[in-house]
Amino acid sequence: MKTMNNAVIETRPQFVLERSDFNRLIEILHEKGYQVLGPRLRDGAIVYDELESGGDLPAGWTDEQDGGTYRLKKRNDEAIFGYAVGPHSWKKFLHPPQVRLWKARRKDLKIEVAQEEQPVSKKAFIGVRSCELHAIAIQDRVFLQGPYQDPFYKLRRQNAFIVAVNCGQAGGTCFCVSMRTGPKVTDGFDLSLTEVLEDVRHYFVVESGTELGAEVLAALPHNAANEKEKTSAEEVVKNTAAHMGRAMDITDIKGLLYRNYEHPRWENVAARCLTCGNCTMVCPTCFCMTVEDTTDLEGEHAERWQKWDSCFTTDFSYIHGGSVRSTAKARYRQWMTHKLATWIDQFGISGCVGCGRCITWCPVGIDLTEETAAIRGSEAPGRKEDPHGNGNT
Amino acid sequence: MARRGKPKLAVWKFASCDGCQLTLLDCEDELLALAGELEIANFPEASRAVVKGPYDLSLVEGSVTTPHDAERIHQVRRASKFLVTIGACATSGGIQALRNFRDVKEFISIVYATPSYIETLRTSTPIADHVPVDFELRGCPINKQQLVEVISAFLNGRKPNTPRHSVCLECKQREQVCVMVARGIPCLGPVTQAGCGALCPGYNRGCYGCYGPMETPNTRSLSGWWGRLGVKEQELVRAFRSFNAAAEPFRRESELHER
Numbered sequence: 095m096k097t098m099n100n101a102v103i104e105t106r107p108q109f110v111l112e113r114s115d116f117n118r119l120i121e122i123l124h125e126k127g128y129q130v131l132g133p134r135l136r137d138g139a140i141v142y143d144e145l146e147s148g149g150d151l152p153a154g155w156t157d158e159q160d161g162g163t164y165r166l167k168k169r170n171d172e173a174i175f176g177y178a179v180g181p182h183s184w185k186k187f188l189h190p191p192q193v194r195l196w197k198a199r200r201k202d203l204k205i206e207v208a209q210e211e212q213p214v215s216k217k218a219f220i221g222v223r224s225c226e227l228h229a230i231a232i233q234d235r236v237f238l239q240g241p242y243q244d245p246f247y248k249l250r251r252q253n254a255f256i257v258a259v260n261c262g263q264a265g266g267t268c269f270c271v272s273m274r275t276g277p278k279v280t281d282g283f284d285l286s287l288t289e290v291l292e293d294v295r296h297y298f299v300v301e302s303g304t305e306l307g308a309e310v311l312a313a314l315p316h317n318a319a320n321e322k323e324k325t326s327a328e329e330v331v332k333n334t335a336a337h338m339g340r341a342m343d344i345t346d347i348k349g350l351l352y353r354n355y356e357h358p359r360w361e362n363v364a365a366r367c368l369t370c371g372n373c374t375m376v377c378p379t380c381f382c383m384t385v386e387d388t389t390d391l392e393g394e395h396a397e398r399w400q401k402w403d404s405c406f407t408t409d410f411s412y413i414h415g416g417s418v419r420s421t422a423k424a425r426y427r428q429w430m431t432h433k434l435a436t437w438i439d440q441f442g443i444s445g446c447v448g449c450g451r452c453i454t455w456c457p458v459g460i461d462l463t464e465e466t467a468a469i470r471g472s473e474a475p476g477r478k479e480d481p482h483g484n485g486n487t
Numbered sequence: 488m489a490r491r492g493k494p495k496l497a498v499w500k501f502a503s504c505d506g507c508q509l510t511l512l513d514c515e516d517e518l519l520a521l522a523g524e525l526e527i528a529n530f531p532e533a534s535r536a537v538v539k540g541p542y543d544l545s546l547v548e549g550s551v552t553t554p555h556d557a558e559r560i561h562q563v564r565r566a567s568k569f570l571v572t573i574g575a576c577a578t579s580g581g582i583q584a585l586r587n588f589r590d591v592k593e594f595i596s597i598v599y600a601t602p603s604y605i606e607t608l609r610t611s612t613p614i615a616d617h618v619p620v621d622f623e624l625r626g627c628p629i630n631k632q633q634l635v636e637v638i639s640a641f642l643n644g645r646k647p648n649t650p651r652h653s654v655c656l657e658c659k660q661r662e663q664v665c666v667m668v669a670r671g672i673p674c675l676g677p678v679t680q681a682g683c684g685a686l687c688p689g690y691n692r693g694c695y696g697c698y699g700p701m702e703t704p705n706t707r708s709l710s711g712w713w714g715r716l717g718v719k720e721q722e723l724v725r726a727f728r729s730f731n732a733a734a735e736p737f738r739r740e741s742e743l744h745e746r
Contacts, residue, residue: 369703369705386648389643391524408651
């Protein structure tokens with residue numbers, strides 16, 4: 095299993111893969127028995143789905159993103175990774191929206207429970223961004239590093255081959271630089287690519303992060319990268335880092351939110367929030383789920399399903415007699431405070447990777463960078479030293 | 488589960504198009520199992536043979552629009568142990584609740600040659616306005632799987648899994664691309680209750696709100712955003728005033744945009 099450890103920064107040998115040889119990568123992964131998943135155009139967006147061949151990649155397409163809007167645009171080059179992140183994240187493959195956990199059958203007077211067999215399918219992810227690698231690492235903490243492991247998640251995770259990509263373009267709602275999660279891929283991949291487009295040449299600077307990655311690279315036509323090629327790749331990442339669509343000041347973010355539970359801004363955002371739950375669905379780190387039991391009409395067969403849940407539903411906080419978070423204010427505050435502050439207490443890390451999906455895919459464009467800035471901006475000087483941290487003035 | 492005799496099922500029709508009760512006949516794969524577990528005692532659309540009440544489970548379709556129906560629903564309630572209303576008409580008044588916004592007498596005088604033959608109420612109202620209802624199944628029409636789920640839950644003595652959250656959660660779980668964000672198509676999904684499987688967005692259309700308001704609908708905020716997408720006030724009135732026009736949050740929102 096790959097881990098995300100920023101403390102170890104090694105210089106890996108870099109190679110060059112020409113664009114004309116790139117499609118071979120998908121073929122090799124198919125030959126090795128992987129289902130290859132990656133970006134492709136569908137329904138007006140670049141989504142993650144199965145790739146039959148390199149021809150399925152969104153060559154020459156990009157996206158324009160802002161709060162509540164996403165539009166596909168033609169590029170004036172043939173870049174295949176020339177877009178930011180879209181509506182899907184890799185979560186849908188590693189932590190699928192619906193999973194049957196077990197089924198049971200009544201037999202005579204007994205109940206027979208059949209454990210669900212999880213099919214071991216090898217999946218290769220093409221085009222995983224740095225923020226997404228950090229998101230996967232966060233879900234690893236949730237599902238694998240706590241007192242209980244999710245065996246199904248573990249299996250899916252172990253069977254994933256990750257081809258990471260250094261972003262060549264920042265999206266309108268991206269803020270990975272603020273969250274220190276990108277755009278440079280550092281760890282947690284089998285292969286990493288930087289797409290370089292020059293006047294007449296289109297190539298990738300490639301690094302392998304695992305033995306398996308090196309094995310796949312060895313099967314591809316490649317050369318050692320020269321200094322010029324390495325510099326070009328570095329420039330790509332630097333340029334992306336310099337063009338983030340959003341920024342978030344995370345200085346003492348935990349303290350800031352803990353001090354401001356009763357800030358009037360929560361009422362303001364609640365007036366806009368639809369409590370529809372879209373932000374939690376598109377978030378690559380949101381992991382909440384519910385368990386649903388079903389029966390058939392005869393009462394002979396029962397199933398237990400695990401499904402994505404959202405803290406924006408009233409059922410989510412329903413305990414005997416009612417929902418604890420009955421207002422939109424309570425639910426939005428819970429979500430944002432968990433993501434940016436209490437997550438740190440819970441998992442030792444922020445729950446936000448700065449991918450910007452919650453901003454783009456919020457139907458009314460609510461922007462958590464704007465919400466945190468509004469709360470921060472209104473804090474009177476000296477209030478930060480409030481020793482009780484209860485936010486009351 | 489050892490059941491003492493089969494529970495008796497009755498299906499009742501009030502002002503409606505029959506689409507929801509037809510959903511029961513549409514349960515082709517489950518129909519035999521249904522007939523095995525329930526005695527279909529009173530379902531005129533399926534059989535002329537009517538068994539006398541009381542009934543263990545009554546499915547009520549349609550809204551109350553006439554003085555006669557306002558009486559009849561009490562008889563149905565008295566004859567039913569467990570009463571489930573099905574569809575937008577029964578749960579919110581249906582499309583015919585458009586009359587609630589106008590003068591019904593005026594309609595009658597325009598439409599009918601002899602208006603005096605027509606005996607109708609000023610408003611179309613949901614069943615729950617007249618008698619206590621044990622469970623409401625939303626939709627125009629209702630979803631077949633949800634109907635089977637409700638009956639299955641009734642038979643097995645459990646709570647049905649019919650969440651009241653937005654259509655968006657279903658839409659995202661089906662990995663669909665948001666039509667409003669990616670295409671600027673006005674969609675009622677964020678304020679509408681799930682249950683249809685986010686059918687329309689799956690075909691690149693905005694949600695029409697067939698399942699009525701979700702649990703905590705913020706119609707005000709959504710209308711504001713629709714305005715930014717170029718939707719005019721009159722169009723907002725029409726969007727909220729369809730199959731669930733009389734559902735309180737939709738009624739209030741449509742009235743805000745009138746004139």
